[in-house]
Amino acid sequence: MLSAEKISKRYNNNRRQILDSIDLTLDEGEFVAIMGESGSGKSTLLAILAGILLPEEGQVLFDGKDLYSLSDAELSEVHRKKIGYVPQSNFFLKNYTILENIVEPFVNTNDADPEELSEKALAHLDRLGIKDLADRYPHELSGGEQKRVALVRALLTDPRLLIADEPTTGLDSETGKIILQYLSDYVASGHSVLVATHDEHVKEYAGRVLDITKI
Amino acid sequence: MKPRRRNNLFKDIRRHAFYNACLLATIILLSIMLLAGTIVSTSLRTGMGNMQKRLGADIMLVPKGSKEKAENMLLEGSRSAFYFDASVYEQVSGIEGISEVTSQCFLKSLAADCCSSEVQIVFFDPVSDFVVAPWIETEYKTGLSGDSVIVGSDIASEDGTIKLFGQEYPVVSKMARTGTALDSSVYFSTDAKEELLKNAEEKGSFLTEDQKKSGILSSIFINVKGDHLVDGVIEAAHKSIGDIFDVVYPKKLHESLAGSLLKITGVINIVSISLGAFLVAILLIINSIIMRSRKQEVALLRVLGHTKKRLIGKLITEMGVISLCGAVLGCGLGALIVIPFGRLIGNSLNMPYLGPSAGNTLFQILFIILGVFLIVFLSSIFFIIHATNIEPYLALRREE
Numbered sequence: 317m318l319s320a321e322k323i324s325k326r327y328n329n330n331r332r333q334i335l336d337s338i339d340l341t342l343d344e345g346e347f348v349a350i351m352g353e354s355g356s357g358k359s360t361l362l363a364i365l366a367g368i369l370l371p372e373e374g375q376v377l378f379d380g381k382d383l384y385s386l387s388d389a390e391l392s393e394v395h396r397k398k399i400g401y402v403p404q405s406n407f408f409l410k411n412y413t414i415l416e417n418i419v420e421p422f423v424n425t426n427d428a429d430p431e432e433l434s435e436k437a438l439a440h441l442d443r444l445g446i447k448d449l450a451d452r453y454p455h456e457l458s459g460g461e462q463k464r465v466a467l468v469r470a471l472l473t474d475p476r477l478l479i480a481d482e483p484t485t486g487l488d489s490e491t492g493k494i495i496l497q498y499l500s501d502y503v504a505s506g507h508s509v510l511v512a513t514h515d516e517h518v519k520e521y522a523g524r525v526l527d528i529t530k531i
Numbered sequence: 532m533k534p535r536r537r538n539n540l541f542k543d544i545r546r547h548a549f550y551n552a553c554l555l556a557t558i559i560l561l562s563i564m565l566l567a568g569t570i571v572s573t574s575l576r577t578g579m580g581n582m583q584k585r586l587g588a589d590i591m592l593v594p595k596g597s598k599e600k601a602e603n604m605l606l607e608g609s610r611s612a613f614y615f616d617a618s619v620y621e622q623v624s625g626i627e628g629i630s631e632v633t634s635q636c637f638l639k640s641l642a643a644d645c646c647s648s649e650v651q652i653v654f655f656d657p658v659s660d661f662v663v664a665p666w667i668e669t670e671y672k673t674g675l676s677g678d679s680v681i682v683g684s685d686i687a688s689e690d691g692t693i694k695l696f697g698q699e700y701p702v703v704s705k706m707a708r709t710g711t712a713l714d715s716s717v718y719f720s721t722d723a724k725e726e727l728l729k730n731a732e733e734k735g736s737f738l739t740e741d742q743k744k745s746g747i748l749s750s751i752f753i754n755v756k757g758d759h760l761v762d763g764v765i766e767a768a769h770k771s772i773g774d775i776f777d778v779v780y781p782k783k784l785h786e787s788l789a790g791s792l793l794k795i796t797g798v799i800n801i802v803s804i805s806l807g808a809f810l811v812a813i814l815l816i817i818n819s820i821i822m823r824s825r826k827q828e829v830a831l832l833r834v835l836g837h838t839k840k841r842l843i844g845k846l847i848t849e850m851g852v853i854s855l856c857g858a859v860l861g862c863g864l865g866a867l868i869v870i871p872f873g874r875l876i877g878n879s880l881n882m883p884y885l886g887p888s889a890g891n892t893l894f895q896i897l898f899i900i901l902g903v904f905l906i907v908f909l910s911s912i913f914f915i916i917h918a919t920n921i922e923p924y925l926a927l928r929r930e931e
Binding site for chain 1: 539542545546827828830831832833834835836837838839840841922923924925927928
């Protein structure tokens, strides 16, 4: 489903090589975790695989098509329907409620009915134990609650591939387990998940664990 | 619990309330400045153009000692009365080098039942006239006779007549607006003078001894032939009627005022351009800050599948709504400031000031709203496009 070939990325005006000729493949229904030290390039690799950071070299094929040769409209459609992305930081629209934060970005952009999206969002929130927070505002939530909301937002359109950057970092182990179990259940329902983390607990859930220094 | 289905335009604007309030305030100031500058400049130019129409003589002879009164009357429409013996007109008419000559007689401060305030009554000779005719804006009927009148633009005549000292007079024409007290003047043919004075006396209006005389006039307007010197004609007039008159140069008055107008409009333009440039610089800074603060939001929406085109459209719509609100508020405030105090502005500048009509004002307001929208659009489009072109991951990482 996803394959990356010879991905290279440099920062600071090409002075710092963060990724050097990385190859990676991900099949349908796989749960893959990429592990490594801070600053090793995990987040950068995930962003490149998600189609939101252009690599200096290499290509990312999703369903056989290079993400970076797609038009803006085609890439946007991939992001809307096929690849969900959870960033490391929790970013929300501040005067929108939690439910609005999850649903509004997709209103008028997706074929789905907003009411259907709302019901779906509430079902996800319910399964993650935070349905009662739907009408709250982001600043009223803890880091763990915000992370779960970000996960629901990325899963709302049932993307075939979910890419999550450090989904459990900074959370207590109980909340971390809830999130990892949720990702595992998502894989079990026929989807694929790719996470970057240094949380050792992920090994209990992921089908494949990769060390970024050895890819 | 259910989120709204459509775009939350005003909610998105409120989300950046402080910066958008700064943007709105700047747009309001810009609109006020543009509207005020435009209306004042136009009104001064219109006032000047209108004055040029009524200052259509090379020289105006008035009784000795009346020069200042006559100039004030020409420029500001001040009500005045000063008199010659009518015989001087015949003597001046015969001077060589004159191409056109006509006379007028002024009566001031006659309380009349046509009007709430006192009116200036002007008698003129429609046959020789070349001063009043170019200034007529609307002609209802042709030919001014002893029993009809021409009225200033502020004189109301709903049924086509006005009543003066118990007598009804049909209105044949209306003068163009001057923005001065001349707008409440009534113009009669010289033939009507005796009967009007008689009616005025019968109705108890106070007349001076001079006004009661039949053979009087107030001023003689002269145009000099192209091949003759104005000074030569004045000298000839001195020889002919003696040192009983002062000379007013209406066209020179206009030239002098036109020079002042150029200076004033120059200052208005410089102030407007400087202030405008300053406000546009502020707009650029605010837009830059707004878009910098929204890079993460734009990046997140791109990650969630919004196209660049859609995001640019959304951001431009927000800017458009703010600029429209700002321009409408600014033009409203500008109109409230400039229109009621127009006459005061003209007086303080010591210039003829003729405010635009309602239709013209509306046109100027629409023009400024469009202009302000374009300025805001141009000052924000670069930052909007830049924000949508940043790679989403880099913008989101800056938040970390």
